[in-house]
Amino acid sequence: MQSQKLFVEVTRNNTVESRHFGAAVVCDYKGTVVESWGDIDQLIFPRSALKPMLAIHLVESGASLHYDLNDAELSLACSSHQGEQIHQDLVESWLKRLGLTVDYLACGAVLPECSERTHQLLASGQQGCRIHHNCSGKHTGFLTSALHLKLPLEGYHALEHPLQKSSLAILSDLAQIDLMQYPMGIDGCGLPAPTMPLIQLGLATARFANPVDLSELRRKAIYRLHKAITNEPLYIAGHGSVVSELNEVTKGSVLAKTGAEGVIIAALPEKGLGVAVKIADGGSRARSVALLAILDHLGALSAKEKQKLHDYITPAITNSRGFAVGEIRAASSWL
């Protein structure tokens, strides 16, 4: 097997029931590996962890300024949102301002990831639509850029479209590799899903955290996104999500973003560090527990912040009768 480290244990009455393995890297913005666990050269699909970096184009193209996007809209452009009412409302009003409808979104119709909202919708006789897709903010961002740059709206999600080419070029700049030379998949929402070695995701995240070595235009765009995410953390994920909570509690000193299949990153602007985690099995319950353990290890969380984030650091497992029967915790052996 590849070199994977035991990151997270799931217990039942203090006996370990399940184990999550993975790899992780902490890079600084100059490209130095500060710390690593497991095989960081392994090829991974960063998936939605790339969204804040994909939103750079929206700002540096001038589209954001032209359409006067506010912090909430820019945070939503970086988001995997939960499809709550606040997310739905903002995508709807943003699309309306663009003169577009939901039919322009290339992502598929789904029910919201927020189960409470899903239940509300179904109970009121409604179904999920494209706006409820966790990527609809990102897609609305791409449509905004396409309109501003007078590019075709049709096929904006395809690898051959200029928007995707520009976005992949920005990602390549951040990761300092040519992503077109690496395997490419298709994401859940239809967009290209690039791959890169895990170490490159750590580097890209560090350069997003401290973009001092990037062009001025790109640097300014990234600072604009930092501000937007910090000011509107609920729009990058949603209520009760670890990403929104972490970004809110740390007031922007940690900017985290999840990706499907067990990926999570954290940009630490003040430290100029990027953290990238891949849980081998793709389990979402393990990625944030591993990330929070690494952030604690790096001294990136104060005692007060850790107290506020306690339910995410060691989530309890409750059964159908409402009793706590176990917990999810960082394994003791790897830090």
Add this chain to the structure above:
Amino acid sequence: MQSQKLFVEVTRNNTVESRHFGAAVVCDYKGTVVESWGDIDQLIFPRSALKPMLAIHLVESGASLHYDLNDAELSLACSSHQGEQIHQDLVESWLKRLGLTVDYLACGAVLPECSERTHQLLASGQQGCRIHHNCSGKHTGFLTSALHLKLPLEGYHALEHPLQKSSLAILSDLAQIDLMQYPMGIDGCGLPAPTMPLIQLGLATARFANPVDLSELRRKAIYRLHKAITNEPLYIAGHGSVVSELNEVTKGSVLAKTGAEGVIIAALPEKGLGVAVKIADGGSRARSVALLAILDHLGALSAKEKQKLHDYITPAITNSRGFAVGEIRAASSWL
């Protein structure tokens, strides 16, 4: 890390995105390890994989005969059902015949695992109830035994209750260890959740497959359950589930049962073998892919059966736009 083997790969456009590790054992009913992968001495929680064995008590106590339980009800007693209408109807009519109501069930109220049924319920203004819990058939079985044996109904789910003691004694007989000497947790439905080494789960499954070495009463009870599950495979899980499909397609030559957190077993009555699989990370998508690969390796599936089970052997991953973007497959290296 413990000795875990790479069992299952999840791909995206033919590049591996995620990896599931685990351990598995094939035992015969005499206790010989026929084949194994990974650490089979590791302690695991078999969870719902034990349900068919927990139902032995229902038959050998005479409760099943007294209440004239049919094949569907006995299959349901062994089930992790999906909460479909057929499951709900049968639990309701069974409870009614016992003179009991849903309030006697110790499991908590939940929405069905079958999302179609969940959507139906919510759209018609209903909520999930205790009957929709995947364990409600097992619980109704316990209530049936308690009534027949004139044991208290209250607390029937507690470790101290005579029913649970008898059931754990039966499990101990099958696994040939004293389960009371091993760590014990609480299950999602409130019942005791015993642990055992993985090899013991393989052995217990093999002795369930061919119970010739057990007492006559126990042997007859197990054969009765084989017949019930074989005749009513939809009641042990549900439509579109790998367990029901596998049990149906093989006409009882494979009797499979899942357990939470990545566990799956298969009893092979004709071969007198038991297979037990634990996916380390608890991922449910990997357990059946690993089991089907082992069954194929053992020659337990005909070409025709494999054809019918193709969608479970290598499940496709489709995105929100309905396109196949990847697959879940057994890793090539371990068999």
